[in-house]
Structures are given as structure tokens and as C-alpha cells.
Amino acid sequence: MARPRIAWLPGDGIGGEVLQATRLVLDESGFEANYIPGDIGWEFWKKEGTPLPNRTIELLRRTDCALLGAVTSKPTVDAMRELSDGFRAKGARYSSAVLRIRRMFDLYTCKRPCRAYPGNPGNLREGINITIFRENTEGLYTGAEWDKIPQELYNIRGMERVPRQAAITIRAITRKASLRIAKAAFSHAADLPRRGGAPNEAAGKDAKKRRVTAVHKANVMRATDGVFLSAARDVAKEYPNVEYEEMLVDACAMQLVRDPLRFDMIVTTNMFGDILSDLGAQLVGGMGFAPSANVGDGYAMFEPSHGSAPDIAGKGIANPVAMILSAVMMLEWLGKKDTAEKIERAVAEVILEGMVRTPDMGGNMGTMAMATAIAAKLKQPSPSSP
Numbered sequence: 040m041a042r043p044r045i046a047w048l049p050g051d052g053i054g055g056e057v058l059q060a061t062r063l064v065l066d067e068s069g070f071e072a073n074y075i076p077g078d079i080g081w082e083f084w085k086k087e088g089t090p091l092p093n094r095t096i097e098l099l100r101r102t103d104c105a106l107l108g109a110v111t112s113k114p115t116v117d118a119m120r121e122l123s124d125g126f127r128a129k130g131a132r133y134s135s136a137v138l139r140i141r142r143m144f145d146l147y148t149c150k151r152p153c154r155a156y157p158g159n160p161g162n163l164r165e166g167i168n169i170t171i172f173r174e175n176t177e178g179l180y181t182g183a184e185w186d187k188i189p190q191e192l193y194n195i196r197g198m199e200r201v202p203r204q205a206a207i208t209i210r211a212i213t214r215k216a217s218l219r220i221a222k223a224a225f226s227h228a229a230d231l232p233r234r235g236g237a238p239n240e241a242a243g244k245d246a247k248k249r250r251v252t253a254v255h256k257a258n259v260m261r262a263t264d265g266v267f268l269s270a271a272r273d274v275a276k277e278y279p280n281v282e283y284e285e286m287l288v289d290a291c292a293m294q295l296v297r298d299p300l301r302f303d304m305i306v307t308t309n310m311f312g313d314i315l316s317d318l319g320a321q322l323v324g325g326m327g328f329a330p331s332a333n334v335g336d337g338y339a340m341f342e343p344s345h346g347s348a349p350d351i352a353g354k355g356i357a358n359p360v361a362m363i364l365s366a367v368m369m370l371e372w373l374g375k376k377d378t379a380e381k382i383e384r385a386v387a388e389v390i391l392e393g394m395v396r397t398p399d400m401g402g403n404m405g406t407m408a409m410a411t412a413i414a415a416k417l418k419q420p421s422p423s424s425p
């Protein structure tokens with residue numbers, strides 16, 4: 040296979056630091072690719088009036104996938120204050136670069152694993168292994184919102200309940216997008232060995248079915264989450280070998296802390312998925328351990344779930360593991376399963392040994408020290424080698 044072309048997008052804050060660390064690991068793994076750097080993030084908003092210049096969109100169009108460090112995103116008032124005068128005069132409006140890419144390339148599945156690597160001091164409990172499937176293109180993220188409600192909307196029945204001075208955001212949920220995200224969660228579950236069975240072996244008699252939990256608030260948002268749940272139920276019928284359950288989002292937040300081992304796959308709408316995945320990250324050591332994949336039918340972008348972490352940016356102390364695990368997800372998507380497994384094993388070994396720990400793990404080592412330790416593991420023969 041020709042070398043994959045990968046858009047290399049450092050972005051803001053710790054984005055460049057964790058991406059540089061990831062490159063060290065990718066290179067050491069023997070994976071070969073053409074990495075093509077691209078401009079994205081806050082700096083370009085301030086200088087050029089957009090955090091996603093057209094040249095970067097063109098770059099994405101001619102690459103196979105993208106690796107993104109992190110981008111800063113701020114509320115509109117702050118965005119306008121920091122914009123250079125010329126662009127303010129031209130009426131530039133801020134919109135998130137990541138959201139635009141997700142929509143433009145129809146990256147409808149956001150897959151966010153939360154895995155407790157043994158020995159990680161931040162694990163709430165050992166054994167947690169949850170994958171959150173977050174719908175990535177609609178919900179509360181369509182950008183249809185008004186600071187002041189347009190007068191004509193008051194002609195619609197039901198609007199009399201909305202206070203006249205309210206700002207509103209539209210929550211849009213379609214059956215099409217709900218079916219797609221539910222299928223992504225169920226097909227992933229169906230491809231995995233049963234729980235409790237040894238990996239890659241036939242399921243033992245005690246092994247349990249995989250489980251998908253659809254998370255919603257249909258008792259309040261009856262229309263939108265009604266559509267979501269109806270789609271999830273229909274997909275569940277196609278997968279009799281996968282257990283299906285439904286849970287209210289508030290109960291899910293509680294149960295994730297109380298009994299995280301009961302969860303396997305979670306499928307949910309955009310905003311709930313965003314919130315629950317930060318909660319999930321905290322169960323397994325924090326944002327430094329939370330990778331993510333934004334996947335569509337023809338393109339994918341891999342990024343850590345964390346943001347640009349301005350509080351620690353430039354200090355060389357960010358944990359690169361979330362970014363490295365995002366690259367592992369990229370390798371899986373590119374069909375480089377062996378390399379992906381090799382890197383994930385190296386990450387797990389370094390965490391288990393506990394010799395190199397970044398400050399978020401209670402240690403005092405830096406970003407590159409962690410990456411160097413993981414890269415060094417790749418040089419050692421794997422335990423299964425003769």
C-alpha cells in the first residue's frame with residue numbers, strides 16, 4: 040500500500056507538544072507516512088479571521104486522514120475581542136474549526152474509549168473499559184441559535200412557553216444520524232469477543248454478551264430523544280447477540296461513577312456524549328488518557344478528547360498518552376492492526392511499570408520523557424516473540 044497521506048494539525052496550546060511526542064512513537068514503530076502540516080486554531084482566527092483557513096480544508100481533501108493536536112475554542116465575546124481589527128470590520132464570525140471539519144467531512148461517529156490501563160494511579164477502579172459512541176454532526180451542535188428569538192418563531196404553537204427575552208439553541212436530531220451512530224456502536228460490539236472470554240478465543244460458557252447502553256433524556260426532550268431511541272431500538276433488533284439497554288443521562292452519570300464496570304458500549308447524542316466522555320476520562324486517569332476518533336465513510340480525524348490546556352501549555356508537562364492512543368486508533372482505521380497493537384502494548388507496559396509519570400499521574404516527568412519511554416518499549420521484543 041502506498042504511504043498514507045496524513046494531515047498534521049498541531050493547533051493550539053499543548054496540541055503541538057503532544058503531537059510531536061506522538062511522532063516520536065510513530066516513527067519508532069516503523070509506520071511510514073507522508074505527514075503534511077496544516078494551519079488550524081486560535082492563532083489563525085486572530086490573524087486571518089478564521090480558525091480553519093481554506094488552504095487547510097484543501098489539505099484535508101487531499102489526505103487520507105488527519106491527526107489533530109488540540110484547538111482552543113472560546114465564547115463569541117472573547118473571540119471577537121481577540122480578533123484583529125481589520126477582520127472585525129469585515130464582520131468575521133467565529134465558528135469552531137473542529138465542528139466545521141466534522142460536518143464538512145460528515146465524520147458522524149465520534150468514538151471515545153475510556154480504558155483503565157493496569158497500574159495507572161488515576162484509575163477510579165481497575166478493569167474499566169468503556170467505549171462511548173457520540174453522534175458527531177447534529178444535536179445541539181448545529182449552530183442554529185439566536186441571542187434574541189426571531190419574531191416569526193412566536194407564530195408557532197408551543198412557543199408561548201418560551202420567555203420573550205430568551206436566547207435559544209436548536210437541538211436537531213434526525214433518524215438518519217441516529218441510525219448511523221447506533222449501527223457504529225452495535226457493529227463494534229458485535230465484532231468484539233464476549234465479555235469475560237479470553238480475547239481472540241471462543242467465548243467460554245461464563246462469558247457475557249456485549250452490551251450497548253443508549254443514553255438519552257426522552258422523558259423531557261420527548262421529540263428529539265424519541266427519534267434517537269426509536270432508531271437505537273430498531274438497530275438493536277438487528278443484533279440479537281448484543282444486549283441492549285436504555286438509561287437516562289443523569290442516571291448514567293451517576294452509574295458511571297458508582298459502578299463503571301457495568302458499562303461496555305455507550306451510544307448517545309452529541310452533547311451528552313461530549314459531557315459523558317470527559318466523565319469517562321476521569322474514571323481512567325483524566326484527560327491525558329482519553330483518545331478519540333472522528334470517523335465518516337470516506338475520511339477520519341483523530342484527536343485527544345482534551346482541549347489545548349492553556350494552564351499547562353508551553354511547560355512540556357502535558358501527558359501525550361491521549362494523543363498517542365488517538366494515533367493508535369488511526370493505525371487501526373488505516374488497517375495497520377499489528378502496529379496499533381504494538382504501540383498500545385508499549386503504552387500499557389510503561390504505565391504498569393510506573394517509572395515514568397507525568398504530573399497528572401502524580402509524577403514529575405515531561406511529555407517527551409513519556410513518549411521516549413513508550414518508544415523505547417517498541418524496540419524491545421514483544422512478550423509473544425520467540
Ligand code: ATP
Nearest residue numbers: 110111112326327345346347348349351357358399
Ligand atoms: P480548551 O479551552 O482548549 O478546551 P481547557 O483547559 O478548557 O482548554 P482541556 O484542555 O480539556 O480544557 O483541559 C481540562 C483540564 O485537563 C486542564 O486542567 C488541563 O490542564 C488538563 N489536561 C488536559 N489535557 C491534558 C493532558 N494531555 N495532560 C495533562 N493534563 C491535561
